[in-house]
Amino acid sequence: TQLLEQSPQFLSIQEGENLTVYCNSSSVFSSLQWYRQEPGEGPVLLVTVVTGGEVKKLKRLTFQFGDARKDSSLHITAAQPGDTGLYLCAGASLGNQGGKLIFGQGTELSVKP
Amino acid sequence: DAGVTQSPTHLIKTRGQHVTLRCSPISGHKSVSWYQQVLGQGPQFIFQYYEKEERGRGNFPDRFSxxxxxxxxxxxxxxALLLGDSALYLCASSSDRTYSPLHFGNGTRLTVT
Structure with a gap:
């Protein structure tokens, strides 16, 4: 059974601080996606990484896919209260034609002004 | 264009009853996936359908179809609903392109009493 271990599970920081969320597995994934979910809503895609070692930046968010495609990280610089939410990593298995993702447990981020 | 729509938004059922949840995908998307998200956890894959055929099934009992x-x-x-079936049920649609992201609806919150 493929698993994605996400850490930390909870994170409460002050506005302006930096943070990193980790997503680890013993399995290789063909791609890894990061989603953000707000209360009462479904997850919304932030980024997809597909190449080992790939780094993608989305404004203050930096996403990295591990060289072996087993792990990923999300780094937020100068966090703002608007970044508050549940961050989810999700991996697609090798040969997966889409639709089936393995999700991590999520990181509940709270950024206080 | 309308996003993924799910109905109903909330539902309360009693143990042993039956429930039907509905989902309309984004126009042009032929793949629909269902996920169960228990409070405090990441979504867990239940089913994927593509062109009316089941393409994948997660580790859920036969009570789920x-x-x-x-x-x-x-x-x-x-x-035959159980108390443990209480969760947010998410529907997601996607195109069939490689690495196509999932577009989630806002879910149906099912409470079993």
Whole structure:
């Protein structure tokens, strides 16, 4: 059974601080996606990484896919209260034609002004 | 364009009852997936349907079933409800392109009493 271990599970920081969320597995994934979910809503895609070692930046968010495609990280610089939410990593298995993702447990981020 | 729509938004059922949840995908998306998200956890894959055929099934009992209609909308059925079935049920649609992201609806919150 493929698993994605996400850490930390909870994170409460002050506005302006930096943070990193980790997503680890013993399995290789063909791609890894990061989603953000707000209360009462479904997850919304932030980024997809597909190449080992790939780094993608989305404004203050930096996403990295591990060289072996087993792990990923999300780094937020100068966090703002608007970044508050549940961050989810999700991996697609090798040969997966889409639709089936393995999700991590999520990181509940709270950024206080 | 309208996003993924799910109905109903909330539902309260009693143990042993049956429930049907509905999902309309984004126009042009032929793949629909269902996920269960228990409070405090990441979504867990239940089913994927593509062109009315089941393409994948997660580790859920036979009480869970689904189908996809010619217009690509989908239904998730759960029989003999248990208290542990209480969760947010998310529907997601995607195109069939490689690395296509999932577009989630806002879910149906099911409470079993």
């Amino acid at each position: 689904a189908r996809q209609f010619p217009n690509y909308s989908s239904e998730l059925n759960v029989n």
